[in-house]
Amino acid sequence: MSAATGPVPGTATPAPWWRRPATRVWAGVAIAAVVLFGLAPALLSDFRLNLLAKFLCLAMVAVGIGLAWGRGGMLVLGQGVFFGIGGYLMAMHMKLSDAGPGAVPDFLLLYGDGVVPGWWEPLRSPVVTILAILVLPAGIAALLGLAVFRRRVRGAYFAILSQALAAAFAILLVGQQKVTGGTNGLNGFRSFFGYDLADPVNKRMLYFIAAGVLIAMVVIVRLLMSSRYGELLVAVRDQENRVRFLGYDPANVKVVAYAIAACFAGIGGALFAPVVGIISPADVGVIPSIGFLVGVAIGGRATLLGPVLGAVAVSWAETGLSEQFPSFWTYFQGALFILVVAFLPQGFASLGGLWRRRRAAGAPAPDDPPVGSGPDAARELASTDAADGAAQEAADAARTAGRNA
Amino acid sequence: MNPQPESVEPVVPDDAGGLDPEALEQVIAAPGERFRHDYLEIRDLRVVFDGFVAVDGVDLTVTRGDLRFLIGPNGAGKTTIVDAITGLAPATGSVQFGRVELLGKPSHRIVRAGVGRTFQTASVFDELTVLQNLDIAAGAGRGPLTMLRRRRGIPPEVEAALETVGLTKVRDLPAGILAHGQKQWLEIGMLLVQDARLLLLDEPVAGMSQAEREETGLLLQRIGEQRTVVVVEHDMEFLRSFASSVTVLHQGKVLSEGTVAQVQADPRVVEVYLGSGAHGRGRGAAAGDAPATSTGVE
Numbered sequence: 001m002s003a004a005t006g007p008v009p010g011t012a013t014p015a016p017w018w019r020r021p022a023t024r025v026w027a028g029v030a031i032a033a034v035v036l037f038g039l040a041p042a043l044l045s046d047f048r049l050n051l052l053a054k055f056l057c058l059a060m061v062a063v064g065i066g067l068a069w070g071r072g073g074m075l076v077l078g079q080g081v082f083f084g085i086g087g088y089l090m091a092m093h094m095k096l097s098d099a100g101p102g103a104v105p106d107f108l109l110l111y112g113d114g115v116v117p118g119w120w121e122p123l124r125s126p127v128v129t130i131l132a133i134l135v136l137p138a139g140i141a142a143l144l145g146l147a148v149f150r151r152r153v154r155g156a157y158f159a160i161l162s163q164a165l166a167a168a169f170a171i172l173l174v175g176q177q178k179v180t181g182g183t184n185g186l187n188g189f190r191s192f193f194g195y196d197l198a199d200p201v202n203k204r205m206l207y208f209i210a211a212g213v214l215i216a217m218v219v220i221v222r223l224l225m226s227s228r229y230g231e232l233l234v235a236v237r238d239q240e241n242r243v244r245f246l247g248y249d250p251a252n253v254k255v256v257a258y259a260i261a262a263c264f265a266g267i268g269g270a271l272f273a274p275v276v277g278i279i280s281p282a283d284v285g286v287i288p289s290i291g292f293l294v295g296v297a298i299g300g301r302a303t304l305l306g307p308v309l310g311a312v313a314v315s316w317a318e319t320g321l322s323e324q325f326p327s328f329w330t331y332f333q334g335a336l337f338i339l340v341v342a343f344l345p346q347g348f349a350s351l352g353g354l355w356r357r358r359r360a361a362g363a364p365a366p367d368d369p370p371v372g373s374g375p376d377a378a379r380e381l382a383s384t385d386a387a388d389g390a391a392q393e394a395a396d397a398a399r400t401a402g403r404n405a
Numbered sequence: 406m407n408p409q410p411e412s413v414e415p416v417v418p419d420d421a422g423g424l425d426p427e428a429l430e431q432v433i434a435a436p437g438e439r440f441r442h443d444y445l446e447i448r449d450l451r452v453v454f455d456g457f458v459a460v461d462g463v464d465l466t467v468t469r470g471d472l473r474f475l476i477g478p479n480g481a482g483k484t485t486i487v488d489a490i491t492g493l494a495p496a497t498g499s500v501q502f503g504r505v506e507l508l509g510k511p512s513h514r515i516v517r518a519g520v521g522r523t524f525q526t527a528s529v530f531d532e533l534t535v536l537q538n539l540d541i542a543a544g545a546g547r548g549p550l551t552m553l554r555r556r557r558g559i560p561p562e563v564e565a566a567l568e569t570v571g572l573t574k575v576r577d578l579p580a581g582i583l584a585h586g587q588k589q590w591l592e593i594g595m596l597l598v599q600d601a602r603l604l605l606l607d608e609p610v611a612g613m614s615q616a617e618r619e620e621t622g623l624l625l626q627r628i629g630e631q632r633t634v635v636v637v638e639h640d641m642e643f644l645r646s647f648a649s650s651v652t653v654l655h656q657g658k659v660l661s662e663g664t665v666a667q668v669q670a671d672p673r674v675v676e677v678y679l680g681s682g683a684h685g686r687g688r689g690a691a692a693g694d695a696p697a698t699s700t701g702v703e
Contacts, residue, residue, distance in 0.1 A: 021555075223553075223555075224553070226555050227552065227553050227554055227555050228540065228541075228544060228547070228551065228552045228553075228554065228555070228556055229552040229553050231533060231537045231540070231541060231556075232541055232544075232552070234530070234532060234533060235530045235533060235537075235538075235541050238530055238531065238532060239528055239530055241528075242524075242528045242529075242530070243541070244512045244513050244516075245491060245512060245513075245516055245521070245522055246516065246541060246542050246545055246595065246599055247513050247516035247517045247545030247546075247599060248513055248545055249511070249513045
């Protein structure tokens with residue numbers, strides 16, 4: 001939902017129960033659970049289910065980007081860094097536990113000096129690993145964000161900076177082959193916290209974990225969006241300076257969203273490694289970082305589900321089309337991106353809004369903009385919550401109208 | 406996009422307008438004690454942009470209960486002074502409010518010291534509703550836990566401010582579709598809920614109808630009785646009706662200061678206004694007995 005909507009507190013007539021925000025959230029969770037936990041495992045082969053698990057991991061990154069970019073206005077072009085940190089932490093833990101207590105993982109024997117560097121050692125502990133995955137990407141993002149946002153770096157400069165970071169990170173991983181596995185990355189994991197990864201049942205469990213985590217993330221973002229913080233974040237996105245003159249430090253507001261996005265990306269990466277069986281610099285550099293963004297843009301960045309559905313759909317299409325026409329996918333992705341940016345700047349999620357608008361405007365004049373149809377239409381569009389896109393459209397129209405006034 | 410400027414009007418119900426002075430009493434019901442030591446004291450303020458001296462050694466003292474207007478021809482440095490007070494423009498000298506030095510603090514800290522401002526172009530959050538706009542303005546002191554929760558109900562100060570600026574009926578509409586005058590009122594409402602003790606208003610009545618100006622002026626007068634208010638304004642009619650004191654600026658310096666009558670009688674003011682503002686109209690206007698007429702400051 002867009003901030004223009006809000007739950008309309010204090011209106012004279014309370015919303016019917018099926019329109020109440022809490023009901024909608026739980027209904028959404030229930031539907032997602034039925035699809036992800038019921039339908040998908042029943043209909044898909046083990047191979048496809050594993051693919052879906054991979055897409056869900058990518059969608060986790062997308063949820064974070066939706067928050068930071070769609071709601072916070074930060075064009076995060078370097079989420080690969082945090083995805084990679086999460087992925088490598090998890091991969092390293094799996095390599096260490098595969099090797100056994102005190103032993104040295106194969107890649108360190110192959111490329112390195114045959115000793116585990118001191119800073120990898122703590123990752124032998126599963127608890128430390130999980131904590132590191134949760135804290136490290138968010139912490140790095142918070143420090144980086146404070147340094148960058150306090151200096152009022154934003155817009156394209158921030159995008160370039162974050163992308164350069166992704167490039168540097170990938171180069172660093174390749175360059176430090178002795179301790180990171182270099183271009184090959186880390187692969188050949190045999191177990192995940194003691195569960196044998198060769199066993200299809202455990203693969204399935206990984207899928208369920210990914211699905212559960214993704215649903216939890218979407219719920220968190222939903223709660224954030226409708227909180228006071230969510231409103232403030234939109235305010236910062238639209239008029240950063242004005243927020244400053246209301247007594248807030250916009251840098252702090254942005255850092256929170258950025259850190260959450262990084263945390264989600266890190267978790268996505270951490271699950272990606274065992275699901276796919278490899279994490280390498282090719283998964284964390286500039287190109288995958290842009291890839292994360294494409295799905296979000298196509299789905300609809302400012303909406304709740306747009307980024308998730310966009311990311312899954314784009315990844316699914318990538319796999320499907322690559323199977324049919326190898327090397328054709330890149331062109332298709334590029335074309336789709338251009339089309340969406342040119343004709344549907346708010347992504348496919350705004351199609352729902354268009355449709356609602358048409359319907360709200362009534363049959364006689366289907367091309368009427370919503371503002372033209374008076375306060376009721378505008379109010380309805382602005383307050384029905386439901387479709388994120390609808391609110392987005394209404395807000396757009398409203399902005400135009402405001403300007404004309 | 407949607408080339409239908411006319412269609413905007415009906416969005417705002419006809420009876421929505423109108424400020425509510427009674428509601429203001431609730432807003433400013435707070436004990437006056439709090440404001441006793443409030444006064445703005447500017448000493449030797451200088452703002453230099455790349456060698457261009459925009460404000461050149463301005464001294465200004467505004468006490469509580471005063472409604473001070475800053476006027477002057479374009480480029481006189483009026484808005485720059487407001488920018489300097491609020492940390493937007495780099496300045497030297499001293500700006501104290503309530504004995505707290507403001508210069509050198511980041512903007513958001515200056516705001517937390519009790520200084521609120523509006524901008525020449527109404528800058529509200531277009532995509533957020535009127536209520537959300539006010540709620541954000543009221544919340545700079547909220548803790549993280551409150552921020553992370555949904556807003557339940559309407560905070561009383563926001564409710565009162567909605568009444569005061571006459572926007573209760575449109576509180577759930579996106580602020581972007583408000584009429585221009587209503588946006589200005591929303592900004593004033595935001596200053597009220599953020600509990601600013603020093604209000605700096607940059608052209609608050611630009612684009613308002615005569616009736617709206619009247620109401621806004623009365624509102625500002627009432628606020629000014631309790632708090633410190635500085636208004637940057639071009640509209641001489643408005644100034645004559647509501648200013649309790651006036652500071653005339655010219656080329657970054659204070660040219661004249663006093664009541665409206667005193668300032669109008671100051672020959673230097675007459676010269677500046679007729680010299681820089683009303684080229685073509687020259688002699689004819691000079692013959693008139695009201696030197697600082699609105700023709701002079703367009």
